[in-house]
Amino acid sequence: MDGTQQVEDTWSVAGRTFRSRLIVGTGKYKDYAQNAAAAEAAGAEIVTVALRRVNLSDPNQPMLVDHVKPDRFTFLPNTAGCFTGEEAVRTLRLAREAGGWDLVKLEVLSNTAHLLPDMEETLRALKLLVADGFSVMVYCSDDPVYAKKLEDAGAAAIMPAAAPIGSGRGIQNFLNLGLIVEQSSVPVLVDAGVGTASDAVLAMEMGCDAVLMNTAIAEARDPIRMARAMKHAVIAGREAWLAGRMARRAYADPSSPMAGLI
Amino acid sequence: MNLTVNGELRAFPPLADLTALIAELGLDRRKVAIERNLEIVPRSAYGRTKLLDGDRIEIVHFIGGG
Numbered sequence: 590m591d592g593t594q595q596v597e598d599t600w601s602v603a604g605r606t607f608r609s610r611l612i613v614g615t616g617k618y619k620d621y622a623q624n625a626a627a628a629e630a631a632g633a634e635i636v637t638v639a640l641r642r643v644n645l646s647d648p649n650q651p652m653l654v655d656h657v658k659p660d661r662f663t664f665l666p667n668t669a670g671c672f673t674g675e676e677a678v679r680t681l682r683l684a685r686e687a688g689g690w691d692l693v694k695l696e697v698l699s700n701t702a703h704l705l706p707d708m709e710e711t712l713r714a715l716k717l718l719v720a721d722g723f724s725v726m727v728y729c730s731d732d733p734v735y736a737k738k739l740e741d742a743g744a745a746a747i748m749p750a751a752a753p754i755g756s757g758r759g760i761q762n763f764l765n766l767g768l769i770v771e772q773s774s775v776p777v778l779v780d781a782g783v784g785t786a787s788d789a790v791l792a793m794e795m796g797c798d799a800v801l802m803n804t805a806i807a808e809a810r811d812p813i814r815m816a817r818a819m820k821h822a823v824i825a826g827r828e829a830w831l832a833g834r835m836a837r838r839a840y841a842d843p844s845s846p847m848a849g850l851i
Numbered sequence: 852m853n854l855t856v857n858g859e860l861r862a863f864p865p866l867a868d869l870t871a872l873i874a875e876l877g878l879d880r881r882k883v884a885i886e887r888n889l890e891i892v893p894r895s896a897y898g899r900t901k902l903l904d905g906d907r908i909e910i911v912h913f914i915g916g917g
Contacts, residue, residue, distance in 0.1 A: 614917030624915060639916025640884075642857040642909065648877040653913050669916050683911050686891050687884035754917065781917075803917030 598827065600798045602776050603692050603724030603745040605663070609634045610793070611823045612665065612778065614803025618812065621656035627806050628657055630816035635663045637694055637801065639670070640684045659688065665726065667694040672707070674714030681723060692745070693718070694780075696728035704754040704781075708735045712742060719743040728780050731761070733768040740775055747773050748801060751792065752782025755804040759788035763795065770796040786815075786822035793826025794834070855907045869897035872908065883912045 599606050612635040618624035628636055636657055644650055666684030668677040674697060681693045697714050699707040706729055718725045719742065726746035727739050736747045749769055752758035759782060760766060770777050776798035783789055783802040792800050800823055809815030852863050854872070866872050869892060873880050885892050886909040892900050902908075 615915035616917045618915065621915065637917055638913040640911050641914050643878060643883055643912050645857060645859070645876055645910070652882060653915055654882055657915075664913065666913065667916055682891055683884045683886065683909075684913075686893065687882075687911065687913060801917075 598831070600776055602726065605692065607634045607663075607799075609820075609823075610799035610827055611789075611819055612637065612799060612801040613806060613816070613819075614801070615639075615653060615657055616803050617807035621651050621653055623812060624653075624807075625656040625658075627812045627816040628662060630813045630820065631806065632820045633662065635665050637665045637667050637803070639667055640680050640687065663692070664688050664690070665692060665694045667728075668696050668714075670698070671696070672698055672710075674710050674717055677714045678717045678721065681718060682721070685723070691722055692724045692726070694726045694728060694748070705750065706730055708732065711735075712738055715739060715742050715744060726778070731765040731769065733765055733772060736769045736777075737772060740773055744775060746776040746778055746798075748778045748780035750781040751779045751788065752784075754781040756782055757784030757805060757808075758782055759784050760791055760795075763791075766792075766797075767795055783819075786818045789819055789822040790826035790829070793823055794829050796830055799823070852902065852904045854902065854905075857908070857910060866902050868902060869900045869908075872902060873897065876910070878910065883910050885910050 599608050609632050611631050611633050613628050613631050613633045614637045615624050668680045671677040671680055677695055677697050685691055695714055697707050697711040698704050708730055715725055715727055724745040726748055727744045728748045729735060729739055731749040739747055751760040778799045778801050779792040779797050780801040783805045789800045806812050806816045806819060852865055854861060854863055866875060888907050
């Protein structure tokens with residue numbers, strides 16, 4: 590013990606406080622049991638969920654809530670698949686009724702090839718949702734100008750894509766992401782594009798408050814193991830950010846003293 | 852009676868209200884959210900939400916997503 594006060598490292602969004610800085614998706618898993626095990630292994634406290642029509646021809650199909658339980662995880666309903674503000678608002682109003690909470694993830698997509706957000710429509714939808722009492726975490730492009738507009742419009746968190754959803758290509762624009770982190774007074778999360786643990790470390794080392802991912806875990810050869818890797822990666826990156834990295838030097842600086850050599 | 856449920860026109864026996872429809876479909880009311888003619892019906896109001904021939908009903912729930 591060095592006497593340093595160890596204050597618990599938490600983050601808050603829309604008045605809720607969390608210890609885990611890793612949010613995981615619930616799509617693309619082999620089944621809901623594997624999904625639940627991965628969310629546990631990731632140490633996640635928040636999971637994203639989608640809202641879809643009930644399959645009426647088979648009401649006994651497995652249901653997400655029977656495996657990934659809402660009393661264990663905070664559900665973050667998304668608007669995946671929505672291309673207009675009205676679709677997004679309708680979806681989240683239904684989600685609020687289904688789950689009874691107002692913390693949501695807004696994503697308004699532009700086209701199906703790259704799934705990058707339509708920022709004009711995203712901003713419009715955000716304003717509709719804020720007026721309707723939602724706390725909105727916003728999936729967005731890595732554009733600092735739009736990120737600021739989202740924050741000014743009342744976004745509860747800014748969530749730029751590191752790379753297209755499901756691409757696994759890691760952070761494509763460190764400069765922009767850094768500017769967004771620097772300028773924002775609400776939490777900034779990398780959402781989408783993480784491929785492996787080092788991507789999550791880099792996001793956290795840049796000062797992001799948390800990371801949101803789905804495919805990187807779900808499509809790993811061993812999703813449970815990758816979930817664990819991501820948990821450690823996010824912790825490692827966060828600790829490194831808090832610790833403050835050493836200065837970069839152009840030349841070597843010996844770690845063993847040069848004095849006293851025999 | 853005829854109802855359009857999740858985009859599909861279906862014939863049902865006469866159903867008084869949304870509670871009856873949920874029972875008819877074998878669903879757990881705690882796990883779904885319902886729109887009737889584009890208006891969300893709070894779970895507490897299922898019993899007093901009468902169904903009329905031609906109503907458009909959407910029944911949704913949470914599934915896996917990112």
